[in-house]
Amino acid sequence: MSISVNKYICGYCGACVGVCPTGALELVETWIEVDNKCTGCGICQKICPLGAIEVNR
Amino acid sequence: MKDHYDVIVVGAGPGGSIAAKTAAKEGLDVLMIEKRQEIGDPIRCAEGVGKFHLKQHIEPDPRWICADVKGSCIISPDGTKVKMAEEMSGGEVGYVLERKIFDRALANESALAGAEVMVKTRATDLIIENDTVCGIKLMHLGKMHEVRSKIVIGADGMESKVGRWAGIETAVKPSDMETCAQYLVSNANIDQEFCYFYLGNEIAPAGYVWMFPKGGNKANVGIGILGSKSGEDRPIDLLNAFMEKNMPDAKIIEMVIGGVPVCGTIDRTIANGLMLVGDAARQSDPITGGGIINAMDAGKIAGEIAAKAIRNGDCSTDTLQEYEELWRKTIGKEINNSLIVKETFVKFTDEDLNSLAYSLKDINFTSMSLLDLLKALFKANKKLLWDLRGIFKDFIKNDVDFKYKAE
Numbered sequence: 001m002s003i004s005v006n007k008y009i010c011g012y013c014g015a016c017v018g019v020c021p022t023g024a025l026e027l028v029e030t031w032i033e034v035d036n037k038c039t040g041c042g043i044c045q046k047i048c049p050l051g052a053i054e055v056n057r
Numbered sequence: 058m059k060d061h062y063d064v065i066v067v068g069a070g071p072g073g074s075i076a077a078k079t080a081a082k083e084g085l086d087v088l089m090i091e092k093r094q095e096i097g098d099p100i101r102c103a104e105g106v107g108k109f110h111l112k113q114h115i116e117p118d119p120r121w122i123c124a125d126v127k128g129s130c131i132i133s134p135d136g137t138k139v140k141m142a143e144e145m146s147g148g149e150v151g152y153v154l155e156r157k158i159f160d161r162a163l164a165n166e167s168a169l170a171g172a173e174v175m176v177k178t179r180a181t182d183l184i185i186e187n188d189t190v191c192g193i194k195l196m197h198l199g200k201m202h203e204v205r206s207k208i209v210i211g212a213d214g215m216e217s218k219v220g221r222w223a224g225i226e227t228a229v230k231p232s233d234m235e236t237c238a239q240y241l242v243s244n245a246n247i248d249q250e251f252c253y254f255y256l257g258n259e260i261a262p263a264g265y266v267w268m269f270p271k272g273g274n275k276a277n278v279g280i281g282i283l284g285s286k287s288g289e290d291r292p293i294d295l296l297n298a299f300m301e302k303n304m305p306d307a308k309i310i311e312m313v314i315g316g317v318p319v320c321g322t323i324d325r326t327i328a329n330g331l332m333l334v335g336d337a338a339r340q341s342d343p344i345t346g347g348g349i350i351n352a353m354d355a356g357k358i359a360g361e362i363a364a365k366a367i368r369n370g371d372c373s374t375d376t377l378q379e380y381e382e383l384w385r386k387t388i389g390k391e392i393n394n395s396l397i398v399k400e401t402f403v404k405f406t407d408e409d410l411n412s413l414a415y416s417l418k419d420i421n422f423t424s425m426s427l428l429d430l431l432k433a434l435f436k437a438n439k440k441l442l443w444d445l446r447g448i449f450k451d452f453i454k455n456d457v458d459f460k461y462k463a464e
Contacts (some may be wrong), residue, residue: 046287050314051236
């Protein structure tokens with residue numbers, strides 16, 4: 001499982017990075033990178049101020 | 058860029074810049090890196106700051122001050138207003154900053170003090186040998202480099218990875234993170250000397266809406282809600298609803314978003330060869346969300362302790378422990394008091410909030426002290442605020458107060 005970040009919605013604030021329990025996310029200037037540590041837990045999806053994140057099921 | 062420094066600071070926000078400036082002034086060889094190509098932009102901040110504490114770090118400069126604030130107004134769900142203002146002459150207790158310019162001014166001060174500054178340069182990992190942080194791996198313009206140092210100061214903000222790479226758990230639970238959205242608006246039509254806070258579980262579940270004056274009839278209008286309450290209605294949706302109802306004539310000229318840790322102090326902010334400062338160390342205030350002054354205070358302490366450790370030739374936690382103790386004694390104590398207030402506050406229903414506000418409506422506050430407000434609240438609402446009795450005793454005994462302090 002993993003997530004998709006809609007870069008057209010994302011405001012690159014990094015709130016998702018701060019709550020990611022596995023450290024799978026990284027804010028690189030103006031986009032979010034997701035690595036293979038992502039478990040698809042969905043915490044980032046919940047915290048996103050703009051709703052840019054979807055969990056792939 | 059050299060291949061070795063005394064100190065590498067990761068992140069050029071207020072905490073990083075003060076740490077870099079302090080360390081450079083102590084005669085250390087300092088590199089400060091910032092992953093963005095522009096320091097200070099985009100902002101993730103409501104930009105309010107207490108005057109007294111700011112002046113401990115930098116002389117106020119009109120180029121980065123948008124408004125002088127002398128009071129605040131809290132509005133309960135039913136519209137009851139509680140106004141607190143500094144009545145002494147002058148009376149301003151806070152500023153609303155232009156962070157884009159402020160952050161650059163601070164970075165420039167660290168550069169002038171002798172630090173080397175690199176932008177568009179991102180830390181990708183730590184170099185760890187014998188359980189000791191010995192430098193960082195970084196990427197600049199697509200190329201990887203290894204740079205060694207005696208001490209790394211992680212000032213890499215809310216999205217910090219530096220601590221995690223060293224084995225310090227800094228991940229924040231959604232129930233410990235305020236998720237926020239803000240507009241800079243023109244045609245704001247608010248009193249430019251006041252900050253406004255709107256409370257209510259419909260307006261902002263377990264949070265509030267703020268309006269901070271930005272000068273020239275502009276304002277930062279933002280909302281923070283607890284992450285655990287977000288999902289169906291997100292900060293941006295609630296902010297749009299608030300704007301439509303309360304500020305229909307305002308014109309949006311900028312959007313700002315971000316998260317504020319409200320978890321209180323974390324267990325550990327040091328490792329061998331490493332210190333964390335500011336949001337990276339979760340040093341933001343759980344009630345006000347303010348983090349600028351705490352980050353600067355912590356950055357200063359970290360810079361001084363770095364110099365001491367390097368002079369003594371021991372950068373292990375044995376020496377860095379002093380940083381841990383110093384910030385916990387001051388910043389940490391305030392944060393944990395605010396955490397107790399926050400834990401009480403987030404449980405209030407709208408009826409509770411209304412009755413609290415109503416109990417204060419005839420009191421004339423002549424200072425902007427949060428302590429005075431809490432004292433008055435406690436006097437009139439002992440039962441509702443019983444969980445807070447411990448911190449009142451502590452405040453009174455130690456003359457502790459929050460960051461808004463008059464001169």
